[in-house]
Amino acid sequence: MVLRFFSAFYGGMKSVSSGFYFNWGMTYARWGQPMKAMFYLNRAAKLNTKGAHIYYQRALLLIAMGQPESAINDFDAAIEADPKHMDAYLNRSMMHALTGRQEKAQDDVEKAVALGADRPSLESRIAELRDQVE
Numbered sequence: 001m002v003l004r005f006f007s008a009f010y011g012g013m014k015s016v017s018s019g020f021y022f023n024w025g026m027t028y029a030r031w032g033q034p035m036k037a038m039f040y041l042n043r044a045a046k047l048n049t050k051g052a053h054i055y056y057q058r059a060l061l062l063i064a065m066g067q068p069e070s071a072i073n074d075f076d077a078a079i080e081a082d083p084k085h086m087d088a089y090l091n092r093s094m095m096h097a098l099t100g101r102q103e104k105a106q107d108d109v110e111k112a113v114a115l116g117a118d119r120p121s122l123e124s125r126i127a128e129l130r131d132q133v134e
Contacts, residue, residue, distance in 0.1 A: 019050035026057060034065050045077075052082035059091065068095045086115040090122065097126045 025040030041058040058075035068091060073123050075092035095109035105126055113119045 002094050008063055011097070018044045018051060018054070020044075021047065022051070022054055022057075025061075029057070029061055029064075034061055037061055038065075050081050052078040052080070052085050055081065056085065056088050056091075059088070063095070068099055072099070084115055086112050086117055089115065090117060093122070093126065097129045102130075 021040045021044035025037045025044060028034075028037035028040060037060060038058070041054060041061065044054045045051065045058060055074045055078035058073040059078065062068075062071040062074060072092055072095045074086045075095065078088040079092070082088075089108045093105045093112065096102070096105035096108060107111040109117075109119070109122050109126065110120065
């Protein structure tokens with residue numbers, strides 16, 4: 001019984017700590033301090049490996065830092081944690097389009113549309129990205 005209590009207590013503390021680090025990471029991101037933001041988001045992800053929102057926000061930060069490949073990896077993690085995370089599919093499709101993986105981008109568009117995204121606006125955004133890359 002004591003072990004169960006401490007196990008539940010520790011699990012709860014991890015969740016609280018993860019939220020603390022996530023909130024500070026988002027604050028530093030808004031303040032334009034990406035390295036500090038990344039430090040806190042990394043800590044949050046380490047404490048909450050099932051937090052799709054953490055991986056998603058970290059991926060957006062990686063995009064802003066010019067790291068599309070790393071962003072794709074975090075979008076993958078967000079989708080693994082929450083397979084119905086439409087925004088993760090949308091942004092991952094943009095990163096695939098930006099890095100020249102048109103087939104993967106189209107696959108993600110299909111998944112996002114199945115979750116309720118607007119196909120014409122998605123395809124026009126991807127076309128704009130392709131034009132910028134070429």
